[in-house]
Amino acid sequence: MRKNLLVLIIILAIFGFSVSTLLTPMFGREAMRLGLDLQGGIHMVYQADFSAIEPGAEEEAIDGAIAVIEKRINVLGVTEPVIQKQGTDRILVELPGIVEAEKAKRLIGQTALLEFRELTEDGEWVPATGRIGGEEKALTSAYFNENTYVSTGNFGEILLIFEWNKEGSQLSGEITGGMIGEPLGIFLSGEPLRGDEGQPIAPIVRSKITDRGQIEGLSLNEASELSLLLNAGRLPLPLTPIYDQTVSPILGASFIGMSVKAGIIGIILVMLFMIAYYRLSGVLASLALIFYGALILALFKLIPVTLTLAGLGGFVVSIGMAVDANVLIFERMKEELRTGRTLGAGIEAGFNRAWNAIRDSNITTMIVCVILFWVGNSIVAGAPVKGFAITLGIGILVSMFTAIVVTRTLLRLFVGTSLAKKTSLFSVNVRKKSDV
Numbered sequence: 001m002r003k004n005l006l007v008l009i010i011i012l013a014i015f016g017f018s019v020s021t022l023l024t025p026m027f028g029r030e031a032m033r034l035g036l037d038l039q040g041g042i043h044m045v046y047q048a049d050f051s052a053i054e055p056g057a058e059e060e061a062i063d064g065a066i067a068v069i070e071k072r073i074n075v076l077g078v079t080e081p082v083i084q085k086q087g088t089d090r091i092l093v094e095l096p097g098i099v100e101a102e103k104a105k106r107l108i109g110q111t112a113l114l115e116f117r118e119l120t121e122d123g124e125w126v127p128a129t130g131r132i133g134g135e136e137k138a139l140t141s142a143y144f145n146e147n148t149y150v151s152t153g154n155f156g157e158i159l160l161i162f163e164w165n166k167e168g169s170q171l172s173g174e175i176t177g178g179m180i181g182e183p184l185g186i187f188l189s190g191e192p193l194r195g196d197e198g199q200p201i202a203p204i205v206r207s208k209i210t211d212r213g214q215i216e217g218l219s220l221n222e223a224s225e226l227s228l229l230l231n232a233g234r235l236p237l238p239l240t241p242i243y244d245q246t247v248s249p250i251l252g253a254s255f256i257g258m259s260v261k262a263g264i265i266g267i268i269l270v271m272l273f274m275i276a277y278y279r280l281s282g283v284l285a286s287l288a289l290i291f292y293g294a295l296i297l298a299l300f301k302l303i304p305v306t307l308t309l310a311g312l313g314g315f316v317v318s319i320g321m322a323v324d325a326n327v328l329i330f331e332r333m334k335e336e337l338r339t340g341r342t343l344g345a346g347i348e349a350g351f352n353r354a355w356n357a358i359r360d361s362n363i364t365t366m367i368v369c370v371i372l373f374w375v376g377n378s379i380v381a382g383a384p385v386k387g388f389a390i391t392l393g394i395g396i397l398v399s400m401f402t403a404i405v406v407t408r409t410l411l412r413l414f415v416g417t418s419l420a421k422k423t424s425l426f427s428v429n430v431r432k433k434s435d436v
Helices: 002-023 058-074 101-109 166-177 220-232 249-278 280-302 309-338 343-376 383-412
Strands: 041-048 082-086 090-096 114-119 125-127 129-132 135-138 149-152 158-163 184-188 212-216 239-247
Touching (some): 002 383, 058 090, 058 101, 249 309, 280 309, 280 383, 309 343, 309 383
Antiparallel strands (some): 041 090, 082 090, 114 125, 149 158
16 A cells, blocks of 8 residues: 555656646746647748769758758747758758748748859850969859848948958959959849849949948848848758748647647547446546646657647547557456456456557557658658657557556555445446356
């Protein structure tokens, strides 16, 4: 009895901790992390182009692209974005709660390389090049320091101020020194950079530029966005969007409401069934189910697990599996009680005989969870599959603990009491074989 009381105290302590975790901030976690389909946002997958990358440098290039994307997303103020490699040549980007979807897409996917070009006699724009150390190089924003900013001129015009690094300063000085009075075209990702009225930006070079320069003609929004891109760095390889999905926050909120309602109704119906069919054992199983729900939701918050609509489905399925373990145990108990065993002997025999079936069924389900997670991590739109696999897998592990430890401990507390003699309280239709 003393051992059971000690285990009960530990169970109550875990339950108390779980409830407090759900109700108050804990370890820096203020709320449950919700997926895009529940709180709205953008899900994008990009395909990396390794055609210009030297063999063997692909992993370094895609890691560099992820680092640049992280810098660009930081300026959007997105809380808990997900940016990770998918397979060997794809990048997954999830931005929960984002409102300006198109701006986010532009910030992430643009190469953000400004090219400076000069006009030939034939009227064609060609890269402005100079020689440094005997090597001919094109003048681009790759030589910018990452400290560009937006300012205004004397007449209120918008200016994008940039500063050359040491090599860029030498290259710019050589090129602009020979272009006094000529236009210097500015191109972004191969297209002319255009001003408010759609005209190409090609300022006339007034003097030799060595340290810093300015770009005029942009709107405030265009200049600010371009400054952010330049300061975040240039993508080391081209990225092609191959999948994107946008979910509105309103739709996500309605999903949450429906999911919570469905979950509460399902749990209540399961508890009513367990109590009606297994009586006092069903009451104890229902208490264990409440413990299970609090513990698993607390784990989801602390790990943290990103809850999606499919993930909630996995959670609900795991509730059914938790009850299924109790059903196996109670049916074994009922068989033992029919043979005339005492409640204590029936409890121990029921749990011991049901354990093999519970273990084997849960192991096979865990194998399926691992396969689903692997598949979800390999396909473009695999977030729902991964969410289902993760929540179901965690639910299975917790349900085994709940059924084997929590329910068993609660039942053991009745052994030796006057209620233990009334076997009819623990299940319906429990009659000794001699009475049949």
